Amino acid sequence: MGHLKQKNLITTRERLRDQVAHALRAALISGELRPGEIYSAPGLAEDFGISATPVREAMLDLAREGLVEPVRNKGFRVTEVNERDLDQFTEIRGLIEIPMIGRITRTAAREDLEVLRPIAEEIVRAARDHDLIGYLEADRRFHLSLLALSGNDRLVETVGDLRKRSRLYGLTTLDERDQLTPSAEEHIELLDLMLAGDAAGAERCMARHLGHVRSLWAQDGTA
Known part of the structure; x- marks a missing residue:
């Protein structure tokens, strides 16, 4: 029973992570998140009204896509493309x-x-x-x-x-x-x-x- 509950929690967490990543991509496309600017996971999480963990995970997904880059102790910078x-x-x-x-x-x-x-x-x-x-x-x-x-x-x-x-x-x-x-x-x-x-x-x-x-x-x- 405990394993099933854990599995459901993981599924819910992954779904939230995907939803946040989708919302962040939309914000990048619309220009709401601007190239060169640094955004923190806690700050974005506050905007979403959720905890920072799924936001941080979603930003790491975007980093793997080359859309943002981690900035030590600050957050993530939106990648500039010249x-x-x-x-x-x-x-x-x-x-x-x-x-x-x-x-x-x-x-x-x-x-x-x-x-x-x-x-x-x-x-x-x-x-x-x-x-x-x-x-x-x-x-x-x-x-x-x-x-x-x-x-x-x-x-x-x-x-x-x-x-x-x-x-x-x-x-x-x-x-x-x-x-x-x-x-x-x-x-x-x-x-x-x-x-x-x-x-x-x-x-x-x-x-x-x-x-x-x-x-x-x-x-x-x-x-």
């Missing part, structure tokens, strides 16, 4: 993803690509509904699931890490300018090209998409 960082992240992603998209177009089974259509449509829907967390989550699933068709787990892991480190801060501003929907619709265009077997066209679309995303970062001005 223009040079963003240029380098985009360049590396281009070197990996553009040729890989062409390769996947030539080798992937049609049914494996079709599975991704609901996710592509979810990205567009989230953009239109101004659901920023949903937008980023669907976008992540689409790109990483697409790259997973290469069969190279390390490649997927590398791109996933790059995506975490180049997360869009202040995404709310872009949403208010209605600049997310055109980028979202490029996912459907890319998928259609791949299903048509147009490897060269898919590579061009992917290159344009990455350039589009980078230009959004520049316009946002929060990097």
